[in-house]
Amino acid sequence: xxxxxxxxxxxxxxxxxxxxxxxxxxxxxxxxxxxxxxxxxxxxxxxxxxxxxxxxxxxxxxxxxxxxxxxxxxxxxxxxxxxxxxxxxxxxxxxxxxxxxxxxxxxxxxxxxxxxxxxxxxxxxxxxxxxxxxxxxxxxxxxxxxxxxxxxxxxxxxxxxxxxxxxxxxxxxxxxxxxxxx
Amino acid sequence: xxxxxxxxxxxxxxxxxxxxxxxxxxxxxxxxxxxxxxxxxxxxxxxxxxxxxxxxxxxxxxxxxxxxxxxxxxxxxxxxxxxxxxxxxxxxxxxxxxxxxxxxxxxxxxxxxxxxxxxxxxxxxxxxxxxxxxxxxxxxxxxxxxxxxxxxxxxxxxxxxxxxxxxxxxxxxxxxxxxxxx
Numbered sequence: 001x002x003x004x005x006x007x008x009x010x011x012x013x014x015x016x017x018x019x020x021x022x023x024x025x026x027x028x029x030x031x032x033x034x035x036x037x038x039x040x041x042x043x044x045x046x047x048x049x050x051x052x053x054x055x056x057x058x059x060x061x062x063x064x065x066x067x068x069x070x071x072x073x074x075x076x077x078x079x080x081x082x083x084x085x086x087x088x089x090x091x092x093x094x095x096x097x098x099x100x101x102x103x104x105x106x107x108x109x110x111x112x113x114x115x116x117x118x119x120x121x122x123x124x125x126x127x128x129x130x131x132x133x134x135x136x137x138x139x140x141x142x143x144x145x146x147x148x149x150x151x152x153x154x155x156x157x158x159x160x161x162x163x164x165x166x167x168x169x170x171x172x173x174x175x176x177x178x179x180x181x182x
Numbered sequence: 183x184x185x186x187x188x189x190x191x192x193x194x195x196x197x198x199x200x201x202x203x204x205x206x207x208x209x210x211x212x213x214x215x216x217x218x219x220x221x222x223x224x225x226x227x228x229x230x231x232x233x234x235x236x237x238x239x240x241x242x243x244x245x246x247x248x249x250x251x252x253x254x255x256x257x258x259x260x261x262x263x264x265x266x267x268x269x270x271x272x273x274x275x276x277x278x279x280x281x282x283x284x285x286x287x288x289x290x291x292x293x294x295x296x297x298x299x300x301x302x303x304x305x306x307x308x309x310x311x312x313x314x315x316x317x318x319x320x321x322x323x324x325x326x327x328x329x330x331x332x333x334x335x336x337x338x339x340x341x342x343x344x345x346x347x348x349x350x351x352x353x354x355x356x357x358x359x360x361x362x363x364x
Contacts, residue, residue, distance in 0.1 A: 004191035006184040006216075011191075019311070021271075022256070034188075038255050039219045040294060073220050074204070078287035078356045079294060089203075100354050103282065105260035112222060112261060129201070170352040172282050174260045 007032045038110040042082035043070020045102075045159055046095050048120040051136035052156065055090045057148055058132040065148035068115065068155065069093075083116045091134045092126030095119060100170050102158065104151045108177040113151050117159070117168060150175055189214045220292040224264035225252025227284075227341055228277050230302040233318035234338065237272045239330055240314040247330035250297065250337065251275075265298045273316045274308030277301060282352050284340065286333045290359040295333050299341070299350060332357055 002025040005012050010029035017024055017033050025034040045068055046053035054066045069090040073082040080098050087095050095118040104113040120136070127134050137143075139160045147153045162168045184207040187194050192211035199206055199215050207216040227250055228235035236248045251272040255264040262280050269277050277300040286295040302318070309316050319325075321342045329335045344350045 002188040004186055004188055006186055006188055009186035009191045009193075035254070036257055037219075037221045038257055038259075040222060072217070073294075075218055075220055075292040076289050077220075078289050079285070080287070080354070080356075081289070100285065100352060103261070105262070107258050107260050107263070110257040112255075170282060172262065174262075 002034050002036070005030060005032055006034065036110075038112055040073040040079065040082075041070050041111055041113045042073045042079050042086060043068050043113065043115050044083045044087045044095055044098070045115055045117045045155060046087055046091070046093055046120045046125075047117065048123040048136055050163075051138055052142070052159070053087075053091055053093055053120055053125055053134065053136050054142070055128070055131040056133035057130070059130050062148035064132070065146050066143050067148040067152050070113070070115070079114050080116060083114070084118075087118075088128070090128045090131050092128050093124060094121040096121055099168070101168055102151075102155045103170070103172040104154075105172070105174040106151070107174060115155055150178075184216050184218070187212060187214055188216065218292075220294055222255040222261065222264075223252050223293055223295045224255045224261050224268060225250050225295065225297045226265045226269045226277055226280070227297055227299045227337060228269055228273070228275055228302045228307075229299065230305040230318055232345075233320050234324070234341070235269075235273055235275055235302055235307055235316065235318050236324070237310070237313040238315035239312070241312050244330035246314070247328050248325050249330040249334050252295070252297070261296050262298060265296070266300075269300075270310070272310045272313050274310050275306060276303040278303055281350070283350055284333075284337045285352070285354040286336075287354070287356040288333070289356060297337055332360075 005027035008030045012025040012027050014023045015026050057063050069087040071086040084095050087093050098116040098118040101117040102115040187209035190212045194207040194209050196205045197208050239245050251269040253268040266277050269275050280298040280300040283299040284297040
């Protein structure tokens with residue numbers, strides 16, 4: 001939601017700019033058009049000797065639940081760089097051999113998730129400031145009842161199926177809004 | 183570049199918010215943090231009977247040059263929906279069977295491109311308002327010297343290699359800033 005123009009500080013109003021087909025926030029004074037676009041979340045499925053690196057969230061939302069290292073892509077970086085950066089920030093792990101693995105669209109919150117499979121260099125990891133714990137988990141040890149988000153659970157489930165064949169197709173699907181009682 | 187707060191209209195300043203590690207535009211009055219994130223461009227490689235649907239750009243940048251239908255992803259849609267929408271808007275073609283094909287990171291302009299291979303329904307197409315022409319091209323008829331952007335040329339070149347094997351791996355790579363004399 002935009003109330004004021006980032007260029008001149010005047011108020012903005014919703015209208016359809018010339019040549020456009022949908023409402024945008026347009027400054028009533030300088031006519032700057034303020035676009036709001038989806039955001040990209042980049043993350044990793046970090047693997048070491050058959051184990052997956054997970055972090056326990058120290059921050060909301062879903063504090064105390066386990067997740068794959070992931071976060072908002074920053075300006076000036078590639079998706080690969082962003083995924084590696086998040087893995088360092090959240091799990092203090094360096095990663096290599098990143099391969100695109102899973103894309104989720106989450107249109108009701110205008111987000112696109114991109115996960116890369118990768119190797120944890122030397123199996124070394126730690127706990128970053130946004131995590132309260134981290135660890136390498138075999139499939140049977142994954143805390144399935146304490147996974148933070150549906151995209152994480154689905155990615156992990158698919159990974160443990162794919163690893164049995166060694167074939168890791170890139171999948172794209174959408175996560176729909178969950179009903180309130182879910 | 184953000185000069186004024188979108189929430190309250192006061193000035194913003196660059197500083198590192200608590201718990202962050204990089205400068206953000208933060209409102210000096212209400213302390214709202216204004217993040218600026220990369221944008222996603224979604225597009226298609228629309229195919230009909232071995233021909234690729236291209237559009238001639240009627241707008242800058244690169245007006246008069248040929249491109250694959252693509253544009254900024256909008257809030258509230260999936261990448262697949264956005265790619266199909268852009269193909270309708272620019273080439274008046276309905277598409278089906280969208281399969282993720284090519285991702286480009288363009289970090290110096292903070293953009294991520296996502297192209298989907300797809301079929302042109304009934305081979306029908308037209309010319310949208312941002313195009314001055316469109317057409318289905320066999321490989322030998324592609325106007326290679328009049329392609330609008332490097333990501334388009336590279337995607338087309340890869341497609342015509344992949345189509346000889348029928349294997350279309352999803353590729354990810356980065357486009358670096360071009361030197362001024364290029």
